[in-house]
Amino acid sequence: MTMRMTRRTLVQRGAAGATILTLPGLLAACGGGGNGGGGGGELEDVLNFANWPLYIDVDEKTKKRPSLDEFTAKTGIKVNYFEEINDNAEYFAKVQGPLSKGRGIDRDIFVFTDNSRFPGLLIGEGWVQKLDKELIPNIENLIDAQVSPPFDPKREYSLPWQSGMTGIAWNEDLTGPVNSIEQLFEDPKLKGKVSMLMELADSVGLVMLANGDDPGAVDDDAFNRAADRVQAAVDSGQIVRFTGNDFAQPLTRGQFAASVAWSGDMIQLLADNPKLKWAIPDDGGMIWTDNMLIPLGGDVFTASTYMNFVYDPAIAAEIEAWVNYICPVVGAQEEIKKIDPSLAKNPQIFPDEETLSQVKLFDAEAADNPDFKEKFQAVTGA
Numbered sequence: 001m002t003m004r005m006t007r008r009t010l011v012q013r014g015a016a017g018a019t020i021l022t023l024p025g026l027l028a029a030c031g032g033g034g035n036g037g038g039g040g041g042e043l044e045d046v047l048n049f050a051n052w053p054l055y056i057d058v059d060e061k062t063k064k065r066p067s068l069d070e071f072t073a074k075t076g077i078k079v080n081y082f083e084e085i086n087d088n089a090e091y092f093a094k095v096q097g098p099l100s101k102g103r104g105i106d107r108d109i110f111v112f113t114d115n116s117r118f119p120g121l122l123i124g125e126g127w128v129q130k131l132d133k134e135l136i137p138n139i140e141n142l143i144d145a146q147v148s149p150p151f152d153p154k155r156e157y158s159l160p161w162q163s164g165m166t167g168i169a170w171n172e173d174l175t176g177p178v179n180s181i182e183q184l185f186e187d188p189k190l191k192g193k194v195s196m197l198m199e200l201a202d203s204v205g206l207v208m209l210a211n212g213d214d215p216g217a218v219d220d221d222a223f224n225r226a227a228d229r230v231q232a233a234v235d236s237g238q239i240v241r242f243t244g245n246d247f248a249q250p251l252t253r254g255q256f257a258a259s260v261a262w263s264g265d266m267i268q269l270l271a272d273n274p275k276l277k278w279a280i281p282d283d284g285g286m287i288w289t290d291n292m293l294i295p296l297g298g299d300v301f302t303a304s305t306y307m308n309f310v311y312d313p314a315i316a317a318e319i320e321a322w323v324n325y326i327c328p329v330v331g332a333q334e335e336i337k338k339i340d341p342s343l344a345k346n347p348q349i350f351p352d353e354e355t356l357s358q359v360k361l362f363d364a365e366a367a368d369n370p371d372f373k374e375k376f377q378a379v380t381g382a
Helices: 007-016 023-027 066-075 088-100 118-125 137-141 181-186 200-210 220-235 245-253 263-272 300-310 313-323 332-336 370-380
Strands: 046-051 078-083 110-113 158-171 194-197 239-243 258-262 276-279 285-295
Touching: 046 300, 066 078, 066 300, 066 313, 088 110, 088 118, 110 118, 118 285, 137 300, 158 200, 158 245, 158 263, 181 200, 181 220, 194 200, 194 245, 200 220, 200 258, 200 285, 200 370, 220 239, 220 370, 239 245, 245 258, 245 263, 258 263, 263 276, 285 300, 300 313, 313 332
Parallel strands: 046 078, 046 110, 194 239, 194 258
Antiparallel strands: 110 285, 158 258, 158 276, 158 285
């Protein structure tokens, strides 16, 4: 295996207390070349790509990103890569103003999650541009499960970057297996040592499953049952905090005994911290996808060329070997065997039918429901 700084290493260092990436650093306005155009039929010199932190391959020795360097070598396009997305709503608030006025944001690609309301909203408002599919022949490598999402049925505006699952993680120094929401919310041994995710779809979705409701078809009663159950766990002192992926430090240190957590982060943590465990709850888990989109002002030609590049199975495997989330590219599983055969067998990275049968996608309309959002924000204290 080539020497590289793994995402696991950085997550682990964060768990140990080192400041790798801080929120102000993630949100700071970054400069960059950028063209501001909407696609002129020829490649630009620069691609500006906004993504979540720790979400692309990094070389340990050089601190560079090999797949981006390969793209530059192949096309001559420099990539300015901005790790500036920490939360869907937070990032949307940052870009909404200029996009609503028809202005660009000096980004050619940005990434939003399908269990939030934002991909559908961006498409509906006309704030993102259509892909140039003639430049993306590798789109044929998109896995069948991702071909027709509700917010973009023909994949005219988006392509998956990575997918992940939401389940429960726990620290074995403090508790045995935590396999249900009931245990998470009611086990007295966990009181004051439980965290949940700020994302409505993740946390409410898991609780809906535990209630016997379908998170893929949310009505008022089902949502209220779930939100009220979370509120009760807050009021009782069971839940101590709502987090993003910053649950890693307190979970590792023992400040949290159990956390609602994302699969990819936990793969990284588990590899170096055997006391940490993660599982899909007995009642089921959630699945979601982060999607690449081209905002107004972004260069469609250049962005589409990059999307085609990362849908090459060999490149997808190179990225996947570092990020360890669910890969959307057919053929990457075979390619990753050349890098690390154990990753090809991991059902959290390449889920089998049994694993997929245990997870649900959250109702996109419910994620955009203003009453639901307001009530959940009140629960989380946001």
